[in-house]
Amino acid sequence: MGLIGKHQTKLLPMQFGGIAHGNDFTHKRLRKIAKKLGYNHSSIHNLCSTWLVNPHDSVKIANLTTIIGKHFLKHEFGHNVPGIEDLPDIGEWPKWWRGVTSLYAAEIAINHIYSSTLGHQHESTALDHPSYSAESVWNAWHIHCLHNPEYFAKFAHRKELRKFLEHQPEDRIKEIVNAGSRDMVLFEVLNEYEKIQMKNAIPNGKIVVRDYVRALAWRKAYSAVGAINLD
Known part of the structure; x- marks a missing residue:
């Protein structure tokens, strides 16, 4: 289950x-x-x-x-x-x-x-845990990106994404390649999940909701933008 x-x-x-x-x-x-x-x-x-x-x-x-x-x-x-x-x-x-x-x-x-x-x-x-929450990601079963100016919210991310797309392709590629810190957030959550699921470990809760959502949103954005960079 x-x-x-x-x-x-x-x-x-x-x-x-x-x-x-x-x-x-x-x-x-x-x-x-x-x-x-x-x-x-x-x-x-x-x-x-x-x-x-x-x-x-x-x-x-x-x-x-x-x-x-x-x-x-x-x-x-x-x-x-x-x-x-x-x-x-x-x-x-x-x-x-x-x-x-x-x-x-x-x-x-x-x-x-x-x-x-x-x-x-x-x-x-x-x-419907708010996406701008500073609580541990393990306090949320489901995350809701609300309509407000908080970090992280969908409209604020849309503005950041539009600004990112204005960059030259080579600059976008550099930012994608240097996104290691954001990827580490996702890796840490996945690693904790495996420990909880397989070893019954207690999560340390270091990753907060807003950082997790931001990392996930940008990883998906980078994946989509990769096709644009091929042009």
């Missing part, structure tokens, strides 16, 4: 990513919409994109999320919607944002489906 029995961060059979998004306005509005649509809401907020549930439940959540999401897109954004008249049509992050409709809809769906059992213990920062 891989790391399930050996990982230092344990998960419940039913677990959801629990990374903060939104604010009090968001949470109050989601509860109000749930009530309006006839769904139960247990006031469990900040449920993120990752659902660790049995396959049957995952289908139920996905189907209900789709139904609720369609309602949101049609009726819960825009200047004519009571309570958000002062917001742009796409909303405003983090108050009320059209771009995370799937999170809003899934929160209502999960609260409704598990209304009798859902509690804060079912939120976990080990799932």
Whole structure:
């Protein structure tokens, strides 16, 4: 079963990513919409994109999320919607944002489906763990690259990558060849994984999430750019 029995961060059979998004306005509005649509809401907020549930439940959540999401897109954004008249049509992050409709809809769906059992213990920062985290990579089961200016975040990496692509091919090759320190980060994580898996070792946790994600992202970028350099 891989790391399930050996990982230092344990998960419940039913677990959801629990990374903060939104604010009090968001949470109050989601509860109000749930009530309006006839769904139960247990006031469990900040449920993120990752659902660790049995396959049957995952289908139920996905189907209900789709139904609720369609309602949101049609009726819960825009200047004519009571309570958000002062917001742009796409909303405003983090108050009320059209771009995370799937999170809003899934929160209502999960609260409704598990209304009798859902509690804060079912939120976990080990799932959807932020990519800019300075915690050990072994505190995360799943990493989520969020939309913010933190190190490491996907938009900041995109800017770095565009700047890298502006370099001459020979300069790009030099940087790729000299990427040993980043490769060592990946090697260290792989080495620790093998020790945990094969020898039941306790991870030392020296590599933090943000360094691991950055090294992995650049290794993939370098691999892709290699084809460009051939031209």
